[in-house]
Amino acid sequence: MDLNTITEVVRRPLDRPGAEWREGDAWLAGGTWLFSAEQPGLRRLIDLTALRWDPLVPSETGLEIGATCTIRDLYAFAPPGEWLAGPLLAESCEAFLSSFKVWNSATVGGNICMSLPAGPMITLTVALEARYELWAPDGSTRTVDALDFVTGDHRNVLTPGEILRRIEIPARALRKRIAHRRFSLTRLGRSTVFLIGTQTPGTSDLLLTVTAGTARPVRIAFDTMPDAGTLQQSIDVIPADVWFADPNGTPGHRRHLTKHFAEEIRRELMGGGAA
Known part of the structure; x- marks a missing residue:
């Protein structure tokens, strides 16, 4: 859908893009929902994909998922064999009501921040005891339990201009049956x-x-x-x-x-x- 109220798209945001936030802005990642409905209150889009955050970073401590990681990239990820819960990553991707074209653009962070009851990335990260790192416009950072992030249908704890930066899943949860x-x-x-x-x-x-x-x-x-x-x-x-x-x-x-x-x-x- 054409968003006819948008007057500017920030293609090269700052490394801490919250400093640029102002009323009427929206963060742009996959945009699969953003461009699917009228957005009369928006005036500017800030393109987060230009920051090129690492999509998936596995380590001995667990798995870090960048908020702009696409569903396609998460689905293609091959978890280590000792992560017994690893198959949940792909199985949660398959719970999307979407086509492969949406998978190529939709992001893990976008699905979480939409905060719909049926959001499969919410299911996945809550079940695996993840924590979310949030960036505020004033430069501060806070971390919240995935369980506490969504507060209701299409509602969450994000404040104006705050952004989900990464999801951290601990190795102890990934090793569970x-x-x-x-x-x-x-x-x-x-x-x-x-x-x-x-x-x-x-x-x-x-x-x-x-x-x-x-x-x-x-x-x-x-x-x-x-x-x-x-x-x-x-x-x-x-x-x-x-x-x-x-x-x-x-x-x-x-x-x-x-x-x-x-x-x-x-x-x-x-x-x-x-x-």
Whole structure:
């Protein structure tokens, strides 16, 4: 879509681009959502791709993902064999409601900052206990837990002009065993629910991440594997106003699916059938 209110595009921003921020600006990375709808309040775009941030930096401490890393690059990444949770990277990319053309442009950071309930990069990074590095216009930096970033449907903790710079996933989370379930009304449709369970090798703990069916991510942690009743009760206490409603499902439908798939994940990890 043509954005007919835009009067300027900053093609070569500063290394700390927040210093250039002013009212009416928008950060431009993939632009797959930005150019899909009218943006009457915008006057200027600041192109972050010109900064050429490293898309993926694996190390002994984990994986750093640059905010402008494309979905295509994340999907093509081959994680080390000891990262048992590595397959989640590609599987979360496949949860997008998009074509390969969108994959070539859409970015990990853009999907997170859109903060939609069905955002698969949110699911991925919350499940893998990531932290986000945020840059403010005044030059300050802060780090937030991925779980705390999204606060509701299309809402997050970013302040005006603040930017997501990188996502840091710890190696300890990447080494965990995994089990996941996702449901959509059509094979390539938007997620109605997306759940991921992780377990530390050699233990019986369980970290369950619930997304898509809720307006914000929900994380449920157990030091030891719960029985079926305890797990169901932990889902029952999720506040009613957290469950999400749209054409893909009612809150009641999503709660039912979440309880069903959570039990499947519990059984899979308890039985050793997961990665």
